[in-house]
Amino acid sequence: MIRTLGSYFAHLRKFVRGIRPRDRTPVQSRWPHRFRQFLLLFLAFVILPIAWSLVPFKVTGQTETEPPTVESPESAADDDSETNDLEDNLEKFDEAIADTEPQEGLFSLYRNDKKNALFLELQPQQLDKNFLCAISLASGIGERGLFDGMPLQNLLFYFHRVNDKIEFVVRNVYFRTRPGDPMARSLDRSFSDSVLAVLPIKSIHPDRQSLLVDLNTLLLDGRDLSGLSAMIPFMLRGSYVRDPEQSRFSRVQTFPLNVEIETVYGYTGGEDSFTNLEALPDNRGFTLRLNYSISALPENNGYRPRLADNRIGYFITAYRDYADENRKEAFTRYINRWHLEKQNPDAPLSPPKQPIVFWIENTVPVEYRDAIREGILAWNKAFEKAGFIDAIEAREMPDDAEWNPADVRYNTIRWMNSFDPWFAGIGPSRVNPLTGEILDADILIDGNIVRLIQKEFRNWVGEEPTASTQFLGKTLGNDLLCLPGITGDMEIATSEGATDRRATAVPTPLKGFVADMMERYDLCYGMEAPQQFAIGSLGLSMFHNALPSGPEMETYLNQYLTFLVAHEVGHTLGLRHNFHGSTMLAPEQLHDRSITRTKGLVASVMDYVPVNLAPPGVEQGDFYPVVVGPYDEWAIEYGYKPLEAMSTALERRDLEAIARRAGDPELAYAPDEDTMDILNPGANLFDMSGDMLQFSRWQLDNAREMWERLDKRYPVSGESYSEVREIFDMVYFFYIRNVMNATLYVGGQWFNRNHAGDREGRLPFEPVAIEKQRESLALLQEYVFDDNALQFPPQLLNKLAPDRWYHWGSLPIVFPLDYPIHQRILLLQRLVLRALLSDQRLTRLHDLELKAQPGEILTLTELFDTLQRGIWTEVLDNRDGLTEISSVRRSLQREDLGLLMNMVLRRSPVPEEARTLAWYQLKQLREAIDRTVDKRGKHLETASKAHLQETRARIDKTLDAQIQSF
Template sequence: MKPRSIFLAFLLGLLLVMVPLGFRQWLPDQISAQTPPAEAPKKTPAEEEDSEPEKPQFKPFDEVVHGATRSPGLFALYQNKKTGKLFAEIQPDQLERNYLAAMTLESGLGERGIYSGLPLGDFLFTFCRVNNGIQFVIPNTFFRAQAGTPMARSVDRSFSDSVLEVLPIRSIHPQRKSILVDLTPLLLSDLPGLTPVLASYLKSSYTIDASKSYLSQAKAFPLNVEIESIFGFSGGEGEGAMPSYIAALPDSRSFNLRVRYSFSKLPENNGYHPRLADDRIGYFISAFKDLDDDTPRQAFVRYINRWNLEKKDPTAAISAPKKPIVFWLENTIPVEHRDAVREGVLLWNRAFEKIGFKDAIEVRQMPDKADWDPADVRYNTIRWFNSTDAIFAMGPSRVNPLTGEILDADVMVSADFVRSLKQDYRSLVEQNQMSTAPFAAHLTGNSNLCNYGMAARSLKRHSAKTQQPAVPKLRFGSHLGNYQDLCYGLDAAKQFAVGNMALSMFQNVLPSSPEMKNYVHEFVRELIAHEIGHTLGLRHNFHGSAMLKPEELNNTAITQKNGLVASVMDYNPVNLAPQGTKQGDFFTSVIGPYDEWAIEYGYTPIDAIVPQAETRILDKIAQRAPEPALAYATDEDVSSFLDPKVNVFDLSGDLLTYTQWQMDNAREMWKKVDRRYPSQGESFNEVRVAFDAVFDYYFQYSLFLTDYIGGQFFNRYRYGDAKGRLPFESVPLAQQRQALAVLQKNVFNEETFRFSPEFLNKLAPSRWSHWGTEPSSNLDYPIHDNILFLQSMVLADLLSYDRLARLRDAELKTEPGQAMMIPELFDTLQTSIWGDVMQPAGDRIKLSGLRRALQREYMNTLIAMVLRQSDAPEDARTIARYELKQLHGRLDRAMRKVDDKDLYTKAHLEEAHDRIGKALEARLQSQ
């Protein structure tokens, strides 16, 4: 065979090998024709359906729904009680359309975060048909572009939706062409994601038991459907498994949770126009990325969350709304609190009247035999709930994420807010609600801003080094497992309790007196006003409590006209008048200037078709931001502990003066507790509870003062709003020095904590031991430890890395001589804490146990800096070494002034001398 023939044969063979591999289209027709055909590929189900004669795939509609009860509405529901099935009839024009889903925990466990009424999440969903199934889809609303554009096509391909379930089609109606799907698998699955959260909170694995789970009720209405699932959970099954101990359950191995699902139609062509947000004013936001806009600064579009409020008569200066915002008082609210709740809701009408709305908000009472449920999305409710270990309130709302329109809102309030804080209750709270805190035995709040009090600083400082296990959160922005959305909390209840004690001690008011009832009324009214503010779209404003001067706080001519605070959206404390001053309002009776301004921005009617057309009018409103009463700071601002006017449960624009007042009040209350507690026949535990309540109050105000050191006032307004004003303004040096002086006098001075032995020996713990309460493990009261903990928390905050870094930076941010420097802080603390040694006043040095403990804490902190065992700026380390060297030099002389019989002081000073010497030597050797 010739070489050419051999080559052609080889080529032909090669081509024949390539053909089955998919290269047939590359071959000439004549060669392709000579090649045996490859095996035909299998057809997909869709291709089979197209190519073969249509076969009956579904059972007849009437046969599938036989025996079921039909409920017509948005989606017609067919519930078969015998089989447990629930079918929904979806019309052809209801496919590929957005609807709103809302999930609510209708029944809980009453402890450990599992409480009735908690929102489990809300989200948009769409029914999409794919082959013989209906996909339950959550559309991706984070990225948007104008429909029909190339960018819109790119967005569709770049970002995915979320398909949570595929519902099999059971039948198609022959005339209506509507699709029948079985909702049972979706609604009895763990759609809310309860299982991982239960495992985390209950510290044990619980799973859904299908044999105990079922669909309870299903109702359909023209604009929504309401369905309730009963989930039976079981735990402790299997070899070696143990259920968690749940005190509120008769048997911890099993419990039920009820979940309410609300599926509703989104409003269409209802006249609502989204409104753009402004960071000078605090609203919750619905945000998305506009990928049609190439301007980097404009990538996000932010709409405020608000109700669709329109005037019935747009031409009238004041008009009733077309559709008022109606809140229903649930029939669980105690009768004695309903007037206060009603007043708290209606306080907001003053703000709406100023922008032209008459009775924008209405309040109605839910009948005792109402034929609707509070979780029904058609009703905005205020609900009371009970638990064994929770004190909080919350005002969440359901929002259309496409526009920011609020569609539904419910307020939850713990019944425990206005109950006496007895020891059995407090102990359970501290065991469960605070168990995740690093100093759980001492802290009085948990890691979120709603229960944060004194604990937040410690948690913030330790969070970088001490990683707490992550708590799994439910899907869809759920509130269960997400306590950032809970309001007030245990600290608010403690404010209420201290005010209650002050009223009793300073004014001899009895629990059943009109004065005490009015006090409770004031507290509940402000609490409700705060939560209603959230349901109107408003975020926290932790600058609101700084509006008045201390001397104005008890002038009711001022407070009942303008408010005790600039905003009810702050966490406002009880206002206790200083000794010798007539008591004014305990809590604010009106919404403040900031609240009215925020409502003006969010709800002023503006005749504009698109949001951008409103900007000129809205900017004019927002430019008032520099007015002192309109200052705004929210959760992200308070957690930095930078601005001494931005705190929770603080009061007045001069916290230095007000703090001294409250510390004086606390000391006076301790004296009265010593003299008057317990009452005849009462337990000595009452003394311990009262002592701790006052101690917490004292602790709270001690920590406020540290923010002055290296602090800066932060302003949110924009360039041009206020000439000559900048975002950051340093706290004047005189105020920083005054804050240190107050701390020296009230925290680092042992005389502040001189209690009589008789008083301390009254502090007996509760000894009840049964479900729901456990006796304290320590019978005696750890007075030294508690005082040292207070002092060490303040000291640690003053010497924290952030504080010292701010002092270092202040040297560049202020004019020469106007900044407190690191050496001054260290020198002031050392003089205050070690003054007995540095400058002994008498012939002899004798140090008490409290003094020795504080000195040791200060010394250990500086040694840790010097030995690089803690974070600190380098300049702070060198100053710490210098201060230790100065102290070391004075200890030799001080030890000669100690009585030989005073072994405590002698051993303490010798140890300090040796430890400082070794630390200084180790520092030099390491270099």
């Protein structure tokens, strides 16, 4: 644009020089020429720039505006003629809306309750204009993801007239250029908008020339705009279809800037043998209410999009920018944020012209509202770094409020209840897809979390597994895939030798839905956060004798709610997860309230934080973060600090100055996608402190102490033994989490998102120090592989009785009725061993030999030797007094043997270097078994002797096998 204006003024100077008189004349005779020059300059510098500013124009990095529609007089005349002909064939407007109740607002609506009819009046100027339609569930069934308030779709759409019909069209905002650019014609031909519905014109107003359309066609009879009907069969695992006879309009409200329409959909079916919805009285039918919120987009409100930076975690509005093909980057990316302006732009700290207001819904229990308010207002500390005082307000929704929480004009904290919860909280927001401006937000909190205080663990711990499933039902469930070292396509072996490939467990339509929810809201469907919460309440009960309704437990619950709400409010401010945030403090600082109440327990509340349970002998500090951290303040500064630059593009320099601080360890950032690779120990869920190995060791000791106290103190007189089993499994899952966290150090690399030249910047990849990798292996040997790692008193194991209630919502265990302790222990060992010997990790270790100096990293050879010494100790040590190899150790050794054999036989994809080492390990093991059998064979009990002889035979067959190509 600057080059264009420069060219314009250069031509103007030439023009002015061209009209200057060439001959010298007296002063009085030159006056007319001076006057003409004055008029020309006035025209050039005043009138034309004003006119220029009124022409739609976009430069890269600024807001996209809708190109004007230009229509030739001939086509307009033809349309007038067609309109007149069409009016003659349509119902009269007054007759069409007879017996309806009119409602005026953004659109005029006409409703007839008796006929279940709803009409919408479109003004001529509303055609081809962008509107936003946000669709959410206004009621649910309490399970399988159908929860009240769940967001479904955000559609940027427009109404387009084609002859006697109106098209409902979703605008394609992924490809853009500046208005008026000839490239726009090519984009229009290359990429399509999406027509989702076609509505017949019912009538045309004779004076206003407005068009009347039937919303039944759009919202009840036609295609499901939400896409929910297509997903329900997969979500509920039954052939459910929407029944038009049961569908109707419910609440309808109109306002100047939005329209709220609630529909009721009836679904029938579910007669498949595998459909079992426990929250329904009858599987064959249910109803859902959907809220359609149609709103106008803000116009000329001064909002300026802000460019994104990959060092700072914001949700992003992105498009492929064709305005300048010489750009290095094909995409323009804006962060999603609210429109905040200072009341006093010159003041270092100023209240906003319009604060972000969150309403605590009147469904929230009164006793939790203060904690929720604290979670909302915690962010004002961060906004002060951006120059705002009281940027966020928290208000309570009156009991007699007539407005609906789904109304686009209100941001709400909503309380929901479910039978089968998927999450503890979720913070979706509504965003202008052209600019990234956040327009509305509604946070959902699942009230089931409170029941954990009363020890109702069943809904959270889940069902018992059968003998054929090696994982703990919902105790692991989807969270198994979130554990470090476990990837989506890992095969979990079952007792029958079959495999369960978890990656194929989610149907394709649901994968798309979940992926979309993850992209828009960082939504995680695991329930480990409440399980962590349950562990904390159990720790309070066991270590501090806290009562479920006592003051200590109340403080604990309020801390969790404050943290949970602060986390979800962060999402609604535009922030993504930061799973590096929990690594800020040293382990010894975690329970120092003088630090955690000022600087913060974590660098970012956008992390998934475990319960900060003090180890034995340490005074308990804060269980959860109660203030936002340094990263949160920095991110808000980047997103919301007012900048003096005149355009989005010119802000880049000021934003770069803020982002260059990314090298500060407290500002490290790692979103969801960084945790999907077993690379960076710092990018992890439910870890804590800058030394995760020390923290994990503390929590593993806590778990062992819980098991010991469980044996001594539970059950209380008169209570069922089933509670002991439930707590045992809950602690077991807690144990698995902390063990798997430790595996990340082996072959790990610190991954930094720094840019070249950042303050304290480092290279993107740095191998984990060899001392830490060795410490990790030593921890795993002590807490997983050692014969004494998981030993329980027989008395405790004989207390683990299953729940025997048999009714809806509670099915008793039929088989196995007793507790499969060997399977439980082997599951943990199998997870760890397969994680350590996975192709991904072995490849990394092999590559690290070229990425670090000799002696600085753990080698493949050292890994294989360390594992073999720890797992086959009884054989390799050649103990003189060896008489037995325990059953737990025999199971572990078979697992290790199978993995080595699969490598040698090319049944598993690993580096060739690892195959060679596996072959060598088997040969060494074969020789050690020979020595042990020769020396101690007659002293070994039968099971141990048979185990060694079978192992030797399997090794012989493997080493002698004909090698096939993989």
